[in-house]
Amino acid sequence: MTSRFLEVRDLCVAARVQKSALTPIVKNVSFAIETGKVVALIGESGSGKTTISLACMGYARPGCVITGGSVRLHDREVLELDFLERRRFRGTDVSYVAQSAAASFNAALTITRQVTETPLIKKLMSANEAAEKAVSLYRELDLPEPETIGHRYPHQVSGGQLQRLMAAMAMICDPKLLILDEPTTALDVTTQIEVLQAFKKLIRDKHTSAIYVSHDLAVVAQVADDILVLKDGEMIEYGPVDQIIHEPSQDYTRELISAAHVMPKRMPEIRTPTIQTTQEDVTEPLLVVDNVTAGYGPNHQYLALHSVSIEAHAGRTIGIIGESGSGKTTLGRVISGLMGCKQGEVRLGGMPLAGSIGTRSRDELRSIQFAFQMADVALNPRHRIRKILGRPLKFYFKMSKGEADHRVDELLDTVELPASFADRFPRELSGGERQRINLARSLTAEPKLMICDEITSALDTIVAEAILKLLRELQERLKIAYVFISHDLSTISKVADTIAVMRDGKIVEYGSTVEILTPPHHNYTELLLSSVPELRTDWLDGIEAQRTTARTAAAG
Amino acid sequence: MTMPETELRSPLRELLSELTPTVFICALILVGFILVVIFAPLIAPYGEGEILTNDSFALQGSEGKAQPGSTLLLGGDFLGRDILSRLVYGARVTLSVALAISLLAFLLGSTIGFLAATLRGTADAILSRIVDALISFPSIMIALIVVTSLGSTFTVLIITVALIDATRVFRVARALAMDIIVQDYIEAATVRGEGLGWIMWQEVLPNALGPLAAEFGIRFTYAILFISALSFLGLGVQPPHSDLGLMVKENIQALLYASAYDDLRYALICISPALCIATVTVSVNLIVDWYLKSTGASLPEEL
Numbered sequence: 049m050t051s052r053f054l055e056v057r058d059l060c061v062a063a064r065v066q067k068s069a070l071t072p073i074v075k076n077v078s079f080a081i082e083t084g085k086v087v088a089l090i091g092e093s094g095s096g097k098t099t100i101s102l103a104c105m106g107y108a109r110p111g112c113v114i115t116g117g118s119v120r121l122h123d124r125e126v127l128e129l130d131f132l133e134r135r136r137f138r139g140t141d142v143s144y145v146a147q148s149a150a151a152s153f154n155a156a157l158t159i160t161r162q163v164t165e166t167p168l169i170k171k172l173m174s175a176n177e178a179a180e181k182a183v184s185l186y187r188e189l190d191l192p193e194p195e196t197i198g199h200r201y202p203h204q205v206s207g208g209q210l211q212r213l214m215a216a217m218a219m220i221c222d223p224k225l226l227i228l229d230e231p232t233t234a235l236d237v238t239t240q241i242e243v244l245q246a247f248k249k250l251i252r253d254k255h256t257s258a259i260y261v262s263h264d265l266a267v268v269a270q271v272a273d274d275i276l277v278l279k280d281g282e283m284i285e286y287g288p289v290d291q292i293i294h295e296p297s298q299d300y301t302r303e304l305i306s307a308a309h310v311m312p313k314r315m316p317e318i319r320t321p322t323i324q325t326t327q328e329d330v331t332e333p334l335l336v337v338d339n340v341t342a343g344y345g346p347n348h349q350y351l352a353l354h355s356v357s358i359e360a361h362a363g364r365t366i367g368i369i370g371e372s373g374s375g376k377t378t379l380g381r382v383i384s385g386l387m388g389c390k391q392g393e394v395r396l397g398g399m400p401l402a403g404s405i406g407t408r409s410r411d412e413l414r415s416i417q418f419a420f421q422m423a424d425v426a427l428n429p430r431h432r433i434r435k436i437l438g439r440p441l442k443f444y445f446k447m448s449k450g451e452a453d454h455r456v457d458e459l460l461d462t463v464e465l466p467a468s469f470a471d472r473f474p475r476e477l478s479g480g481e482r483q484r485i486n487l488a489r490s491l492t493a494e495p496k497l498m499i500c501d502e503i504t505s506a507l508d509t510i511v512a513e514a515i516l517k518l519l520r521e522l523q524e525r526l527k528i529a530y531v532f533i534s535h536d537l538s539t540i541s542k543v544a545d546t547i548a549v550m551r552d553g554k555i556v557e558y559g560s561t562v563e564i565l566t567p568p569h570h571n572y573t574e575l576l577l578s579s580v581p582e583l584r585t586d587w588l589d590g591i592e593a594q595r596t597t598a599r600t601a602a603a604g
Numbered sequence: 605m606t607m608p609e610t611e612l613r614s615p616l617r618e619l620l621s622e623l624t625p626t627v628f629i630c631a632l633i634l635v636g637f638i639l640v641v642i643f644a645p646l647i648a649p650y651g652e653g654e655i656l657t658n659d660s661f662a663l664q665g666s667e668g669k670a671q672p673g674s675t676l677l678l679g680g681d682f683l684g685r686d687i688l689s690r691l692v693y694g695a696r697v698t699l700s701v702a703l704a705i706s707l708l709a710f711l712l713g714s715t716i717g718f719l720a721a722t723l724r725g726t727a728d729a730i731l732s733r734i735v736d737a738l739i740s741f742p743s744i745m746i747a748l749i750v751v752t753s754l755g756s757t758f759t760v761l762i763i764t765v766a767l768i769d770a771t772r773v774f775r776v777a778r779a780l781a782m783d784i785i786v787q788d789y790i791e792a793a794t795v796r797g798e799g800l801g802w803i804m805w806q807e808v809l810p811n812a813l814g815p816l817a818a819e820f821g822i823r824f825t826y827a828i829l830f831i832s833a834l835s836f837l838g839l840g841v842q843p844p845h846s847d848l849g850l851m852v853k854e855n856i857q858a859l860l861y862a863s864a865y866d867d868l869r870y871a872l873i874c875i876s877p878a879l880c881i882a883t884v885t886v887s888v889n890l891i892v893d894w895y896l897k898s899t900g901a902s903l904p905e906e907l
Contacts, residue, residue, distance in 0.1 A: 384795050405797055413797040426788035430810030440796055489792070 053257045054081040054104065054225055059117035061099050061108060061281075070115065074099050074281040077117075079274070081225070086251060086258040088272035088289075090265060090304065092508040093479060096281035097261045101227045104259060105142050106134045121225065139166040143218035147230040149210040153202040160198030163217045172221060185216040188253065189246045207372075208239035212246050219250060226251065226258040232267060236371045236535050237579040241595065244270055244588060263508045265308040266581035269293055270588035277301050289585050307509035310538055310583050332398055333359040334529045335383065335416075335497050340392035342382050348390040352378040354553045355392070360497060363527040367544030367561070369537055369576065375553035376533045380499045383531065384418045396497070414444045417490035421502040423482035427474040433460075433485055434470040440492040455492070463488045463518060480511035484518070491522065499531045504539055516543055538580050541565060549573050571601040627894045630887035637695060637884055644696040648689040650674065653844040657684035661858045663869050679873045681855050687873055694846035695880055701762060701841070702827035708766035709827075710820055713773025714812075718804045720774070721781030732778070735771045743768045744833065751839045761840060765830055769823055776819050780812040821892035825885040832881055851877035 059077045062070035074096040081087050089097040099112065106126040108114050119126040121141065129137070138144075143166075146152045153162060163185075164178035173181065179198070186194035189212045202210060211231055218226055228247065232240040248271050251258050262268050268275060268289075275292045277284040277300065285298045296302050337358045343351035352375045360366045368376045381387040383394055388403030395401065396415060402408045420426035427436055437459055438452040447455065457467040463484040474482055483503060490498050500519070504512035520543065522528060534540050540547060540561075547564045549557040549572060557570040564573060575598040578591060640647055650656060656668030662680030667673075670684065678687040716735075720728040738746070750764045784790065785808065793807050832849025834840035841847035843854075855874040862870035 386791065386795060405794060408797070410797055413795070418792070418795045420788045420792060422788060426792050428789040428807055428811070430813075431806075443796060443798070493796075 052080045053083040053085075053122060054259075055118075055120045056080070056100075056104065057118045057120075059100060059103055059119065060115045061096070061103055061112055062115045063112050070113065072115070072281065073112070074103070077276075077278070077281075077283055079276050079283075079286060081257045081259070081274075083224075083257055084251075084255045085273045086260055086271055087274045087276060088260045088262060088268040089276050089278060090262055090268055091278035091284075092263060092510060094280070095278040097278055098229055099281075100278075101144075101229060101259050101261050104225070104227065105138055105144065107138075136170075139223070140170060140172070140221040141223055142225045142227065143221070143223040144227045145211075145214050145218045145229060145231050147233060149214040149231075150202070150207065152214060153210065155202050158199055158201055159205070159213055163198065163213065163220060166217070167221055170221075178220065181220055182216060185219055186213075188250060189213075189216055190242070190249075191216075206239070208235055208243050211235065211243050215247060215250065219254065219256075222254065222256075224257060226256050227261070228258060229261045230263070231260075233262065233264070237537065238371055238575060240267070241579045241581075241588070241591070245592065247271060248588065264581075265293070265304050265509070266310050266583050269583055269585050270581060277304065293583055293585070303510055305583065307513040308583055310581065334362045334397060335360040335531075336395040337379070337383060338392050338395065340379075340382055340389045340394065342378060342387060342389040351390075352553050353382065353389070356550075356553070356555055357392075358531075358548050358555070358558070360529040360531055361545075362496065362529050363523060364545045365523065365530040365532050365543050367540035367547045368531060368533045368550060369535065369540050369547060370550035371535060373552075374550040376535075376550050377501055378553075379550070380418065380501050380531060380533050383497075384416055384499055385413070386418075410444065414493045415496045417493050417495040417498050419486055419490045419498060419500045419503050422506055423486040423503075424474065424479065426486055427482060427489075429474055431473070432470070433472055433474070433477075436474070436485065437470075437489055437492055440489060444493050459488045459492060462491065462522070479507055480514065483507060483511075483515055487515070487518070487522075491526075494526075495528060497529045497531065499533070501533045502535070505534065505536065512539070519543065536580075537576050549576070571598065574598045575602045624894065627891055630890045633883060633887045634891070637699060640692055641696045641699050644692050648686075648692040649677070650686045650689040652689060652693040652846050653685065654689070655684045656680060656686055659684055661855070661861050661870055661873055663867075664872065678876055679869070681851070681873065682857060687851075687855075687876060690846040690851060691848075691877060691880060694848045694851050694877060695884075697841055697845055698828055698831060698848045698881075699884070701758065701831055702824055704762050705766045705769060705827040705831070706820060706824045708762065709769035709773050709823060710816070712766065713770035714777040714809075714816060715804075716770070717774040717777025718781045718808055718812075719800075721778050721785050722800060722804055722808070724785075728778075731774075735774050738768070738771045739775075743830070747830070747834060748837070748839060751834065756839050756842055758841075761831065761834070765827060765834075769827060769830075773819065773823065777812065777816065780815055781808050784808050784811045815896075818892050818896045821888050821895070825888050828881060828885060848877040848881050 057078045059074060060072060061074035062072045064070055077096075077100055079087055089100060091097050099109070102109065103114055104119055104121075104126070106119065106129055114127060117127070121137075126134070153159070160179060160182050163182045164175070167173040167178045167181070168175060182198055183194050186197055191197050191209060191212055197205065197209075205213065215231070231247065232243050235243060244267065250256070251271070260268060260272055272289055274287065275289055276286045277292065277298070279300055284300050285292060285296065292301060293305065296305060337356060340353055340356050341351065342348055342353045356375070356379060358366060358368075358379075368379060370376045378387065382389050385401065385403070385405040385408050393400045396412065401412060405413065434453065434456055437456045441447045441452040441455055453470075456470055460467050460469055465481060465484055469477065469481070474485065477485065486503070504515050507515065516539070519530065523530065530543070532540060532543055544561050546558070546560050548555050549564065549570065551572050556572050557564060565577075569577060575595065578595050578598050581587060656671050656674050656676060657666075657680050658670055659680065660682045662668070662676050662684065664677065664679045666676055666679070668676055668680070668684075668686070676686050676688075678691070681687055681690060716731055720731040746768055747764055751760060754760045790803060790807055793803055831840050831847065832852070835847045835849035836853040838853065841850050843850070852874060858870045858874040862868055
């Protein structure tokens with residue numbers, strides 16, 4: 049059957065900004081899905097991809113209205129259904145998997161109770177039937193212990209498992225259309241592959257149609273049949289995956305492809321240490337982390353770092369990579385003084401640093417700056433940018449108000465933002481702009497070393513690319529050393545001169561970027577490398593066998 | 605998505621655009637009361653303790669026999685003093701004492717609450733347990749004990765009630781700050797090497813201000829009721845000063861007149877100060893509710 053299962057024509061959605069005015073946020077979008085096919089909606093945040101996918105269920109978020117167009121699902125016009133009819137077909141005909149599974153589950157109820165809620169409420173199955181159905185879905189999704197995992201509570205399973213359980217919840221009524229909204233964005237690369245594989249298998253086996261929303265082209269290429277590229281609510285390009293990837297007709301699509309999270313294909317894109325570096329290596333390193341053991345709880349009871357040693361040189365970048373829980377953020381916290389260590393020491397320019405912030409001198413504090421992952425929570429929402437950037441100037445350099453204001457303007461210029469931003473609040477900036485302010489705040493202190501903790505992880509690929517470029521330029525100009533913490537090997541390989549691979553609080557491999565990325569790899573590095581998607585459609589299918597061997601090797 | 609224009613409008617104007625008729629009326633009432641408090645001597649037709657008639661509970665609009673030519677617009681009290689004048693002076697005392705209490709309570713309560721949340725650990729445990737101990741006594745009992753032993757002056761009254769109120773504010777401020785203190789921007793300030801003062805007043809306070817302002821409204825009405833209750837028991841504001849709660853107590857016998865003469869106008873003499881209390885309390889509460897709803901600032905659950 050190749051009938052057009054879902055057909056969206058000239059869909060328009062508008063946001064109610066003021067009481068009377070409507071601002072269009074989705075403009076004349078049309079696409080169609082055949083039964084059993086997957087269409088991917090791809091674009092930056094704010095491009096309207098979530099809005100469109102919600103409109104396919106006849107839903108508009110509060111403050112938004114669907115102003116025109118048609119959504120035909122099978123033989124029904126979704127937008128003409130009344131409230132009760134829509135409610136009846138949601139969950140059974142169409143279901144939705146949200147980005148954050150952790151936020152979508154109720155922490156106080158067991159998983160199966162939530163997974164089977166829809167068929168029970170709609171009286172489609174008996175409790176036993178629904179539970180059996182759930183178990184069979186868990187099995188199909190490759191979840192461990194499918195018989196009993198449903199008795200657990202959401203916090204007792206991992207993030208990747210929860211995301212798959214969320215898919216089970218969506219699939220329990222055998223919907224004809226599945227909407228997946230950035231289902232893997234919040235996951236580690238290694239977990240992302242497993243979830244992707246599970247989703248792909250499920251869609252194939254159940255012959256379900258799906259809409260896959262993402263900003264990452266490399267991920268989308270693995271699951272989708274057609275891709276719809278969106279920008280500012282408008283269609284940029286629409287076509288089969290191969291055509292979009294290999295023969296993009298629009299500049300914007302090419303931009304997306306170059307920013308995709310893939311490993312640089314040619315070695316020159318990887319930063320190769322020049323001869324100059326080897327000379328510098330002979331000289332004293334700027335920062336030495338010497339055999340540090342540290343942990344949480346009273347008396348470092350729960351160890352997160354085991355005898356970790358790294359070095360950072362002025363004007364160079366050291367990349368720290370690992371999955372969540374590998375201790376990479378803890379290492380950053382120890383260096384910055386947010387945490388003391390049980391054994392070992394941290395030396396800056398040959399001088400040992402005190403373990404806690406209170407005992408470090410103001411100059412030592414100034415030399416090491418910490419750039420946080422989430423700029424939207426790292427900037428005080430009630431402070432204007434002028435205050436956010438001006439405070440470190442007054443604090444470290446005792447600048448007067450006039451001097452500080454002048455310097456704030458300069459700093460905004462350094463991070464390529466207009467000076468008028470000084471009077472804005474963080475919420476009035478976009479995600480990428482906020483991250484620039486976050487970096488600018490670290491720069492105000494004129495540090496020798498900057499710890500960048502996953503600073504691009506929460507950003508769209510294109511915005512992340514711009515931030516990385518900015519970081520490189522700043523390094524060349526100001527000779528700052530970066531400790532770049534990330535779970536994304538493709539990002540690290542673009543910025544780092546040396547890489548430390550971390551797992552379970554230990555460094556498993558440490559060396560120059562070229563050394564790490566050229567075979568033979570350490571088993572765990574191999575696993576990480578194999579998890580970075582490649583921009584071709586058959587990558588996911590081919591990777592399974594390779595990863596299984598890598599995983600067993602890494603575990604052993 | 606482009607930035608919606610509303611984001612750039614001043615928060616105050618945005619707030620005012622959502623003004624409902626009810627809230628507008630409440631605001632007018634409050635402004636009226638504030639004017640009365642400030643200009644009490646100009647508004648009150650007679651003095652606070654001036655006796656206009658020898659009768660107890662003169663009816664509304666009757667002539668003051670002791671002072672020819674005077675009229676008791678809202679009637680006279682048990683000593684023959686003008687109810688209207690006493691209401692004006694009473695509102696002045698009650699509202700300004702309540703305001704002083706709330707301000708002091710918030711200064712104390714939020715400082716210690718923020719301190720407990722920022723320091724955490726032992727300091728938090730000690731402060732919280734002290735507050736728990738204070739909260740475990742009925743507040744009216746503590747107030748009665750302190751006021752009877754130290755004497756009922758304005759200073760003693762304000763400080764005692766403020767201390768009792770501060771324990772409640774402490775809980776709210778601490779719960780609010782607990783949520784704020786784990787944010788990355790606090791950590792960013794800590795890494796910078798900022799001291800306790802900056803973190804408490806510059807990083808935490810601006811983010812707690814919305815819910816605290818709402819709590820201030822609620823505490824203010826409680827303070828009014830609390831002093832009125834103390835005055836009613838005879839331990840609050842002392843005669844000849846007027847106070848809304850005290851007026852209810854003084855004129856409670858008017859209710860007997862009302863039933864004896866079967867004339868509700870007598871009851872009004874006693875009820876009018878109570879009505880004043882109710883009007884202010886309800887107005888403040890409605891404004892607070894509206895503020896909470898329109899700003900989305902809700903109170904933390906742990907109170």
